[in-house]
Amino acid sequence: xxxxxxxELIHQIYLTRDLQRGADRTFLWFLEExxxxxxAYRRKEDNLGSExxxxxxxxASMANLLGIxxxxxxxxxxxxxxxxxxxxxxxxxxx
Amino acid sequence: xxxxxxxELIHQIYLTRDLQRGADRTFLWFLEExxxxxxAYRRKEDNLGSExxxxxxxxASMANLLGIxxxxxxxxxxxxxxxxxxxxxxxxxxx
Numbered sequence: 682x683x684x685x686x687x688x689e690l691i692h693q694i695y696l697t698r699d700l701q702r703g704a705d706r707t708f709l710w711f712l713e714e715x716x717x718x719x720x721a722y723r724r725k726e727d728n729l730g731s732e733x734x735x736x737x738x739x740x741a742s743m744a745n746l747l748g749i750x751x752x753x754x755x756x757x758x759x760x761x762x763x764x765x766x767x768x769x770x771x772x773x774x775x776x
Numbered sequence: 777x778x779x780x781x782x783x784e785l786i787h788q789i790y791l792t793r794d795l796q797r798g799a800d801r802t803f804l805w806f807l808e809e810x811x812x813x814x815x816a817y818r819r820k821e822d823n824l825g826s827e828x829x830x831x832x833x834x835x836a837s838m839a840n841l842l843g844i845x846x847x848x849x850x851x852x853x854x855x856x857x858x859x860x861x862x863x864x865x866x867x868x869x870x871x
Contacts, residue, residue: 684778698866698870734852
């Protein structure tokens with residue numbers, strides 16, 4: 682599935698509710714999902730993939746509310762090389 | 777670009793470094809990026825799309841380290857309907 686297609690799916694399922702909730706409260710929900718993922722990772726639970734999906738879905742809701750095209754932003758920031766050293770694989774000093 | 781293709785791109789650019797850093801410290805970096813996105817949103821900065829891209833990229837690094845297929849998880853969790861009410865658009869009680 683294309684990134685753009687997933688963002689459009691979240692638009693179709695949730696935009697009306699996201700608009701009703703507003704950006705601030707939708708962002709809080711995104712952060713709640715980040716918290717759930719953190720807890721699942723810390724506890725070594727087996728639902729990490731599902732929690733990662735929720736984080737991306739709520740990020741897509743935020744992007745829809747703010748008129749941001751996630752696929753375009755990803756391709757702009759990561760144009761098939763590291764954005765800092767412009768190499769593939771990355772050759773930046775290790776951090 | 778397919779979600780799977782983006783995860784594979786992050787694998788090619790960063791897997792060696794992600795393995796060297798390890799999952800715990802990579803997760804901390806993901807959380808740092810969530811913090812940067814939160815600050816940019818709170819301050820109404822114009823780099824929100826770029827910060828969202830970083831959050832997704834670090835999530836892809838974590839997924840690579842943990843052997844999680846993000847595209848498969850997204851399709852499993854959001855099978856073109858809301859996972860709770862199974863409707864499109866979502867008809868759950870408003871939250």
